[in-house]
Amino acid sequence: IMMNCDIKMEPKTSSITDEYDVDWNQKLGTGISGPVRVATKRSTGEKYAIKVVVDRPKAQQEIQMHWKCSGHPHVVTLYEVYRNELQFPGESASQSRLLLVLELMDGGELFFRISKQHGFTERHAAATTMQIALAVRHLHGMNIAHRDLKPENLLYKNSSEESPIKLCDFGFAKLDNGDLMTPQFTPYYVSPQVLEAQRRHRRERSSVSVASPYTYDKSCDMWSLGVIIYILMCGYPPFYSEHPTHRRAIDRSMRRKIMNGTYNFPEREWERVSEPAKDVVKKLLCVDPHERLNIEDLVQHPWLNEEVPDTLLQSPVYMSNKANMQETVALHSSHLRKMRIPDRPSNLKPIESAVNPILVKRQQIIRQEEEGRKMHSPSPPPIDPPYIRALRDTIAKCVLPKKSLTPEEQKMELETAMVRALNEAGDNEEVKTMLRQFAWNGTSFAHEVDNFELAHSLKTILKAELKQ
Numbered sequence: 001i002m003m004n005c006d007i008k009m010e011p012k013t014s015s016i017t018d019e020y021d022v023d024w025n026q027k028l029g030t031g032i033s034g035p036v037r038v039a040t041k042r043s044t045g046e047k048y049a050i051k052v053v054v055d056r057p058k059a060q061q062e063i064q065m066h067w068k069c070s071g072h073p074h075v076v077t078l079y080e081v082y083r084n085e086l087q088f089p090g091e092s093a094s095q096s097r098l099l100l101v102l103e104l105m106d107g108g109e110l111f112f113r114i115s116k117q118h119g120f121t122e123r124h125a126a127a128t129t130m131q132i133a134l135a136v137r138h139l140h141g142m143n144i145a146h147r148d149l150k151p152e153n154l155l156y157k158n159s160s161e162e163s164p165i166k167l168c169d170f171g172f173a174k175l176d177n178g179d180l181m182t183p184q185f186t187p188y189y190v191s192p193q194v195l196e197a198q199r200r201h202r203r204e205r206s207s208v209s210v211a212s213p214y215t216y217d218k219s220c221d222m223w224s225l226g227v228i229i230y231i232l233m234c235g236y237p238p239f240y241s242e243h244p245t246h247r248r249a250i251d252r253s254m255r256r257k258i259m260n261g262t263y264n265f266p267e268r269e270w271e272r273v274s275e276p277a278k279d280v281v282k283k284l285l286c287v288d289p290h291e292r293l294n295i296e297d298l299v300q301h302p303w304l305n306e307e308v309p310d311t312l313l314q315s316p317v318y319m320s321n322k323a324n325m326q327e328t329v330a331l332h333s334s335h336l337r338k339m340r341i342p343d344r345p346s347n348l349k350p351i352e353s354a355v356n357p358i359l360v361k362r363q364q365i366i367r368q369e370e371e372g373r374k375m376h377s378p379s380p381p382p383i384d385p386p387y388i389r390a391l392r393d394t395i396a397k398c399v400l401p402k403k404s405l406t407p408e409e410q411k412m413e414l415e416t417a418m419v420r421a422l423n424e425a426g427d428n429e430e431v432k433t434m435l436r437q438f439a440w441n442g443t444s445f446a447h448e449v450d451n452f453e454l455a456h457s458l459k460t461i462l463k464a465e466l467k468q
């Protein structure tokens, strides 16, 4: 495997037409950034795909991410990039554009190809999954999350039966060094303690990083894989809306299903599917990202390593219904968009300033109460009781320990926060029972604790407290 890891891609500034003959009329496919075209290299006669994007920081980021990942047998190769001033028909002026010279993938998108395949079996599905998983392992191993893993971004090299499948479109790929943004800590808002810990973490983050399986963005890729495998096996998605009128958007009922992990394996298509296949799906569609398989677990899973039955699958039948398929794919995209939301800092507001309608309502109520109270007393209402604050603080210490401290000092900080939370809780039995599992002796942990597990248990208690 060729690695571009540490080399920055520098776009060429000469005209692409010096070396390539670009066919501006033939379109290979169209994404949000415009059509992807075919070009022929003059010196060799070889064909390439050219993706043209406006020269903006986001596109530059896409190129650097793609460049880093390029060279793997299951990642579409990025050969070179041009920076050219181009004016397309209908435009009043030329614009600086980046032209990505990509390996030409002539075999079509994943589901389209499968819809045409007679005799698609579970064994084929496992072999396909393995290829996709290897691409994802390549990315995650470099701490890069793709964040847009969907069937349109999985392309076949050619139409032969042995054609490899490869991952493309690094438009949302992101370096994922293990930020705290695991969904269990960011359901609708982030507590101020967590925000503060995050800011500190960002400041402290060193350039050296270790691959960590639990980060939010990577876990989203794993969830996407779960959805893709599910669809490969049966042809329809695991989560769908009850209200067909606005099927393209993720409505509340669907969101609830996703959040609760409510899906099933309908008999008709799943009856003959092997247990290991169902096991993979279950473990990838696990709601709690902490329990979800990571990429290493997936690559090692029996389904991808042991003999898989040659059972004929129903998926091509459903996939050949174009309207259905478009809807399935659109829904998946829509969910990916939602999952990327924690990205935008504006969505990471502490509860006091969040814009979520429920929270806005809550703020209104608080304000009304406040107004009422102001008439009687000048003191501001407390936002969170000290116990809740102490619990949140302990969670923040678990998931984002100060990097400037030694592991020993980090453990002490966590223990101090734990003691404070216990004092504030007035010896809460539930907390004590939970702590016994972590060998808590009253003031410290007797042996090493898994911080994420502890954070998870604390969060369960916190949630229960907030409900009361």
Ligand SMILES: Nc1ncnc2c1ncn2[C@@H]1O[C@H](COP(=O)(O)OP(=O)(O)OP(=O)(O)O)[C@@H](O)[C@H]1O
Pocket: 028, 029, 030, 031, 032, 033, 034, 035, 036, 049, 051, 076, 102, 103, 104, 105, 106, 109, 152, 153, 155, 168, 169, 170, 171
């Ligand atoms: N190397 C390639 N060879 C052949 N077709 C390609 C290639 N790259 C992309 N395509 C086609 O063009 C489509 C859009 O490409 P890509 O996903 O890179 O663009 P995008 O504008 O970032 O799209 P998206 O809307 O998915 O973010 C793909 O779904 C695929 O059908």
